[in-house]
Amino acid sequence: DGGITQSPKYLFRKEGQNVTLSCEQNLNHDAMYWYRQDPGQGLRLIYYSQIVNDFQKGDIAEGYSVSREKKESFPLTVTSAQKNPTAFYLCASSPGTSVETQYFGPGTRLLVL
């Protein structure tokens, strides 16, 4: 089955710790995206990548970092510089730059201990 997988489903972060959220897709999509969702709100774009070895900041990139070494994978690292990381993180992909349809993974809920 083709789709997007995210792991873990729940993640706990201690103060000053970096954590990495995994996102993998087997849809052969070129573009991948990371969004953050806070309670009762819509999604906000953190980072996106149109092709391998290239990525761009979204609206709220501060305190986050990404890499795109493989087409299938787009991991997101939440660094200690992100002071309010508690949120629901969604990864998405689309065939290309047209963004006609973005398909989403099941999400990772990040909580701070």
Place this chain on the structure above:
Amino acid sequence: AQKITQTQPGMFVQEKEAVTLDCTYDTSDPSYGLFWYKQPSSGEMIFLIYQGSYDQQNATEGRYSLNFQKARKSANLVISASQLGDSAMYFCAMRDQFSGGYNKLIFGAGTRLAVHP
């Protein structure tokens, strides 16, 4: 700046009846796309329907249809014959021209739909 507005925080509908979820948008770009996504309690965003700004006809996908009124800048989602499984958050989104020619989606705040038996 581009913006999506969903004015209904919550909606109730009786099972088997139709419901309309409102969405208005603001953009100066003549070419844009509008999307609706469903988010059940599990959290995953499920794509429902898409409307391009140059599409002549309103989009339909099964029980979902998009009432696109370009002059009024509205793109309301109509769900016919509601089912209990339709209970979820619904988000309207618009394709936004990003710097460098790339596109991104901007989302509204969402509407929570509750379907009652």
